Amino acid sequence: MKGSKAFPTAGFILVVCALLLLLACGGTPQNGPSALNITTSSPLPVGAEGDGYSQTINATGGLPPYTWTLDSGALPPGFTFSSGGVLSGTPPAGSAGSYSFTVRATDTQSPTKAYQTKTLSLTINPPLSFPSSSLANGVIAVSYSSAVVATGGINNNNCPPSGTSPCYTYSLASGSSPLPAGLTLNSDGTITGTPAGPIGTFPFTVQVTDQFPTTATANFSITIVGKIQGYYAFSFSGFNQQGQAFYMVGSFVADGSGNITSGVFDRNGNDSLSAMTNVAITPGSGGNGQCPASGPLNGTGSVYCVGRSSTNGTNLGTIVIASSVGTYSFSVAVSLLADSRMILADPNNPGSWGSGALKFQGLTLSGTSLASANFAFGMYGLDANGKRYGGAGYFLTDSNGNINSGSGMADLNDNGTVQSMAPLTGSVSAVSATTSRATASFTIGSTTLNYAMYVVPPPTGKLFPTIVAVQTDPISSGSPVTLASIAERAPAAGGGFTNLNLNATQGTATNGDVFELDAVSTAGGTPVPDVSLGEGNFDGKGNITGYTFDENNGGTLTTPAQNSFTGTYSVDSANALSGRVTVNLTGATYNPVWYLVTFNTGYVIGTDPNVTTGTFEPQSVSQPIQIVSLLGTFYGGTVDPVLTSVINNMGALVALPPPPPGTGTGTITETYDSSGTTGILMDQTFNGGFCLADSGAACPSPQLGQSTLGRVLILDSGGNPAYIMYFISSGAAGATSSTAKNVLINAAGTSPALSYFTH
Numbered sequence: 001m002k003g004s005k006a007f008p009t010a011g012f013i014l015v016v017c018a019l020l021l022l023l024a025c026g027g028t029p030q031n032g033p034s035a036l037n038i039t040t041s042s043p044l045p046v047g048a049e050g051d052g053y054s055q056t057i058n059a060t061g062g063l064p065p066y067t068w069t070l071d072s073g074a075l076p077p078g079f080t081f082s083s084g085g086v087l088s089g090t091p092p093a094g095s096a097g098s099y100s101f102t103v104r105a106t107d108t109q110s111p112t113k114a115y116q117t118k119t120l121s122l123t124i125n126p127p128l129s130f131p132s133s134s135l136a137n138g139v140i141a142v143s144y145s146s147a148v149v150a151t152g153g154i155n156n157n158n159c160p161p162s163g164t165s166p167c168y169t170y171s172l173a174s175g176s177s178p179l180p181a182g183l184t185l186n187s188d189g190t191i192t193g194t195p196a197g198p199i200g201t202f203p204f205t206v207q208v209t210d211q212f213p214t215t216a217t218a219n220f221s222i223t224i225v226g227k228i229q230g231y232y233a234f235s236f237s238g239f240n241q242q243g244q245a246f247y248m249v250g251s252f253v254a255d256g257s258g259n260i261t262s263g264v265f266d267r268n269g270n271d272s273l274s275a276m277t278n279v280a281i282t283p284g285s286g287g288n289g290q291c292p293a294s295g296p297l298n299g300t301g302s303v304y305c306v307g308r309s310s311t312n313g314t315n316l317g318t319i320v321i322a323s324s325v326g327t328y329s330f331s332v333a334v335s336l337l338a339d340s341r342m343i344l345a346d347p348n349n350p351g352s353w354g355s356g357a358l359k360f361q362g363l364t365l366s367g368t369s370l371a372s373a374n375f376a377f378g379m380y381g382l383d384a385n386g387k388r389y390g391g392a393g394y395f396l397t398d399s400n401g402n403i404n405s406g407s408g409m410a411d412l413n414d415n416g417t418v419q420s421m422a423p424l425t426g427s428v429s430a431v432s433a434t435t436s437r438a439t440a441s442f443t444i445g446s447t448t449l450n451y452a453m454y455v456v457p458p459p460t461g462k463l464f465p466t467i468v469a470v471q472t473d474p475i476s477s478g479s480p481v482t483l484a485s486i487a488e489r490a491p492a493a494g495g496g497f498t499n500l501n502l503n504a505t506q507g508t509a510t511n512g513d514v515f516e517l518d519a520v521s522t523a524g525g526t527p528v529p530d531v532s533l534g535e536g537n538f539d540g541k542g543n544i545t546g547y548t549f550d551e552n553n554g555g556t557l558t559t560p561a562q563n564s565f566t567g568t569y570s571v572d573s574a575n576a577l578s579g580r581v582t583v584n585l586t587g588a589t590y591n592p593v594w595y596l597v598t599f600n601t602g603y604v605i606g607t608d609p610n611v612t613t614g615t616f617e618p619q620s621v622s623q624p625i626q627i628v629s630l631l632g633t634f635y636g637g638t639v640d641p642v643l644t645s646v647i648n649n650m651g652a653l654v655a656l657p658p659p660p661p662g663t664g665t666g667t668i669t670e671t672y673d674s675s676g677t678t679g680i681l682m683d684q685t686f687n688g689g690f691c692l693a694d695s696g697a698a699c700p701s702p703q704l705g706q707s708t709l710g711r712v713l714i715l716d717s718g719g720n721p722a723y724i725m726y727f728i729s730s731g732a733a734g735a736t737s738s739t740a741k742n743v744l745i746n747a748a749g750t751s752p753a754l755s756y757f758t759h
Contacts, residue, residue, distance in 0.1 A: 036062030036107055038118040045156045047091055048125040051212045053079070054088040062107030062114045071117050073101030076124050087122075096126045096152075128153025128168075128210050130218035137223045137363075138195040139336060140256075140289075141307055141314055144183060147190045148220060153210035169209045173217045176205035180224045195224045197289075199256035226289055227306040227315065227334045229256030231361035233436060233454040234265075235468035237483055238344050238354020239644040244271040245382055246354075247483040248328075249470045250281070251361070251436050251454045252302065252321070258287030260302035260321070264435050266452035266470050268481050270386055273325055275474040277452055278437075282322040291317055306334055308683065315635050316652055316671065319358075331673040331682070332358060333635040333650045338741065338758035341637035343648040345675040345682070353675035355638040355648040355753075359456045359468070365436060368455045368465050370428045371401045373488050376579060376595045378603030380518065380613040380640070381471065381482030387415035388520045388642070389480040390613040392595045392605035393424055394578050395442070401428045403442070409578055410444045411593045414480070416609035419445060420593070421580070431455050440469070449479060453486065464488035485615075487597045489579070496576020497596050502569060503540030504600045504618055511621060511710075512537045512546070513600045514726050516743050516754055517614035518642050521553050528554025529642050530610050531752040533726055533745045534563065535619065535709060538600075542568050547585060548695075550711075550724045555750035559724075560695045560711070571596070620729045624706040627666060627692050629727055630655045634742065636757030637672075645751040647676035653757055655690065664703050665689035668714055676751075688722060689715045697721050697747060714744065721747035723755075 040057045047053040059066050068085040075081060076099045079089035085105070099122045106115040130150050138144045148170060155167030170189040172178070179185060182196035185206065203221040236248040250265025263281030268274055287303030297303050297320060306317035319330045319342065329346035340358040376394045383389040393410030395403045408424030422445040431438045440451045453469040467486035473479035491497050504513045512535040519530040534549020544567040548560035567585040572578050579596035590608035597603070599618070606612030621629055637650025651672025658664035670686040691699040692707040698721070699713055710727035725744035740759045746752035 034061040036060075036066075036105060036114045036116045038103070038105055038116050040118075040120070042119065043121040043123060044087070046123050046125055046154060047076070048153045048210075048212070048214070049091045049093055049096055049127045051127075051154060051214055052088075052090050054086060057085040057087060057103055057105075057120070059085075059105040059116065062105075062116075063109040064107065066105045066107055069104045069106070071102040071104040073099075073119075075099070075101055076122060091124045093127075096124050098123050125155070126152040128208065128212075128214050128216040130206070130208065130216065135191065135220055135222050137225050138180060138183065140195050140197040140199065140224060140226050142227070142336065143192075143194050145190065145192050146222075147188075148185075148206050148208075148218075149189060150208040150210075150216065153208075153214055153216070154212040155210055167210065171207050171209075173205040173207040177203055179204055180222055183222070191222070197224065197226075199224050199226055199229065225363070226254070226256035226258075227336065228254045228304055228317070228319070228332075230254060230363040231365045231436070233359045233361055233456050233468055234342070234356055235359075235454075235470075235483065235485075236342075236344070236354060236356030237640055238352060238356075239641075240269070240271050241349065241351030242271065243644040245269055245386075245481070245644075246271055246273065247381065247470045247481065248356070249452060249454050249468045249483070250279075250321075252281055254304065256289070258289030258297075258299060258303050258305055259284035260304065260319075262434075263302065263321070264437060265321070265323070266472060267325065268470050268472055270382055270475050270481060274476075274481070275472055276325050277472045279323050279325055282324075284320075284322075304332075306332070314652075316650075316673070330356075331650055331675075333637055333652060334358075335635045335758045339756075340635065341639070341650045341756060343637055343650045343673065343675055345648075345673050345680045347680060350680055353641075353644075353648050353680075355641055355650070357468075357639065359466075360459075361436060361456055365433065366457050367433055368431050368436070368457055370431060370438060370455070370467075370488075371397050372399050373397050374491065374577060375467075375486050375488050376597045376603055377469075377484055377486040378595070378605065378613060378615065379469075379471075379482040379484035380611075380642075381480055383414050383480045384475060384478045385415075388611040389414050389482060390605055390611045391444075391482070392593065392603040392613070393422075393444075394580070394595055395424050395426070396577065397428055401430070403427060408442075409575070409580065410442075411580075411595075411605050412444065413605055413607060413611045415611065418607045428453070438467075439472075447479065449473060449482070451484065463490065485603075489597045491577055491579070496573075497571050497579040498573070498576065499542045499569070499571050500540045501571060501579070501596050501599050502538040502581070505537050505539065505545065511619040511623065513616045514619050514728055514743065515549065515604065515614065515616040517549075517604060517606075517612050518640050518754060519606065519608070519610035519612040520642050521610050524554065527643060528750060529646055529752050530554065530612075531642075531745045531754055532563075532612075532614075533724065533743060533754065534560065535711075535726065536616065538569065542570055544569055544583070544585065548709075550745060550747075552746055552749075552752035555748075555752075557697060557747055559697055560709075569594075617728060619710055619727060621710055621727045624708055625692075625710040625727060626706050627704075628657060629710070629740075630666070630690065630712060630725075630742065631657055632740065632759060634740070634757035634759060636755060638753045638755045641753050643751065645677060646753045647674055647678060647749075647751060648753070649674045649755065651684075658691075658703075665691050665699065665715070686722075687717050689719070690725075691715070697724075712742075713747070723747055 183193040246269025252263025282301040284303040287299030291305035304319040330342040332342040391412040395408035426442040469484040517532040521530040537546040581594040692704040712725040714723040728741040
């Protein structure tokens with residue numbers, strides 16, 4: 001009896017084990033070596049519309065062979081799944097997308113078959129193609145990098161930038177025109193090289209091959225331009241052979257091959273050519289854009305060249321502007337990212353000199369209206385007696401360009417005689433669609449001043465245009481003669497400017513504001529240039545927490561250790577649209593007036609006998625400021641020479657780092673032209689060093705590796721201070737692909753001047 005009870009118990013155990021195996025759905029079968037398992041990973045390799053697809057789904061374990069079926073979900077359109085585990089088909093047009101489905105593998109064991117399921121995903125890409133895109137313009141003799149990019153198709157390998165294997169291979173299609181001379185299409189789609197010219201638009205066809213392999217083609221083109229090509233406005237301040245000041249503003253069109261095809265300018269000064277307005281520029285003929293090793297430029301009329309054979313001189317050149325009232329030959333240092341600088345260096349007029357700015361307006365001239373807008377301005381020049389004159393202010397235009405009563409104001413300084421908050425009315429004209437020229441008439445107090453203006457459309461990423469202007473009133477009228485800079489602006493939210501528009505603190509993310517100031521000192525009896533450069537710090541609440549500067553007054557240099565102030569400021573709340581700022585520097589004899597353009601940016605007019613004028617702008621350099629912020633190649637020169645004694649320079653400057661560990665003196669090499677009382681000197685060189693120095697006129701010991709002020713001493717070959725420089729902005733570790741700007745003054749010499757250098 002006991003033995004008969006043991007048998008049903010053993011049978012029960014066997015039944016339970018069989019049930020457990022069935023519930024395991026792929027557990028170890030009774031007659032197989034291991035559990036059934038689907039080994040193909042998910043997601044599956046990518047497919048593409050129009051490309052045949054085949055992928056075998058694999059399994060291990062159980063008892064082969066296996067039978068495969070679709071367990072649930074839907075296959076992509078055009079696909080089948082065979083009993084042998086092959087997923088295949090050709091995705092039709094419009095089937096791109098992501099698909100998910102479950103497959104079942106069943107083995108052949110007996111009496112009970114094991115099975116396993118797995119959910120798989122598959123992406124079908126659009127067909128291989130090139131999305132619509134354009135390639136960047138190339139500039140002759142400037143390193144170029146761009147890329148063509150395909151999408152879709154079969155790209156199962158890793159793709160740049162995150163991967164390591166290219167998805168596609170690129171080449172010029174059979175029968176395609178070549179790329180512009182100097183450029184190469186690489187197999188990864190990048191186009192690199194240095195354009196050799198000529199200018200023009202060059203079409204070509206690119207073929208891409210994916211991993212199927214499938215091919216696709218598309219047409220592209222690259223436009224090659226010259227370093228000077230398109231529409232330009234310019235502003236110039238100079239002196240003639242009799243030492244009389246004159247000012248010019250104008251615009252021209254450059255063809256990229258060395259010819260100025262059209263243009264116009266306005267000129268005024270305290271000489272026999274005063275109030276010459278709307279003078280046509282003589283078109284060039286025969287220029288090729290290449291700078292000769294020596295001698296005059298090729299061609300006649302208005303021509304130019306860029307690219308000298310001298311060291312660092314590839315962006316240095318010459319612009320000749322010919323007209324019925326004279327020919328002017330300028331040396332120019334061309335920046336492709338910011339304003340270029342030029343000096344008058346004319347061998348046919350060796351007693352005339354000066355400096356100015358060349359402003360790129362674009363390859364085409366876009367229309368700009370000056371109506372219904374808010375402007376701030378600054379100006380400087382001479383009164384009817386040849387004494388220094390300056391001013392700053394603001395005005396609002398209505399929809400017709402009129403400046404109505406209560407819509408404008410100016411502060412003026414005529415040789416120390418100050419006129420504060422003078423009402424300004426007047427009007428501005430429409431802007432010429434071909435020359436960017438407009439006119440304006442301003443009545444300030446009881447004096448009417450007339451101007452010719454040239455509008456510079458805002459560059460990419462900027463909102464508002466800027467304007468260069470020259471007064472067109474004849475000297476005989478008793479009016480001053482001035483050169484002006486005008487900036488359209490947008491007040492802060494709420495409709496006006498407040499104390500919050502000045503909020504910049506040294507050593508923080510906001511940094512300080514750099515002030516760049518010119519004046520003429522007559523304290524010694526003989527007029528001498530008085531130039532200042534420094535930094536102001538503001539708390540946004542009306543307090544000036546620091547205001548320090550370097551000043552060279554006719555050869556007498558004082559530094560931040562001697563020129564250090566605190567004080568208060570107040571943005572006009574009664575007329576919030578004016579952006580007028582009153583200043584009270586503790587201990588200062590004369591306090592300036594500022595007119596804001598935007599946050600931490602504006603124009604300066606002094607109330608002092610020296611008639612200080614200038615601008616300020618934020619210092620946008622990461623803190624603490626490293627010496628590497630100065631590294632790279634810069635192009636620039638002097639700006640706004642206040643007296644005929646100023647030596648005008650323009651050139652290319654290369655700054656190299658100090659030896660490790662990164663502190664100490666770096667090296668500076670400059671190739672430059674100069675004109676002034678020493679004559680015209682071409683392709684000169686300056687070799688020296690530089691160091692960070694937050695105060696004083698000597699490199700500190702030990703020398704700084706970083707700074708909160710961004711003040712740099714530039715030393716001559718003998719180790720003596722030659723210039724003092726302040727950082728305005730910088731690229732990453734001196735990278736020349738982004739705008740960087742530095743401003744400097746002479747640390748030595750009796751005739752100092754401001755200079756700007758940019759990438």
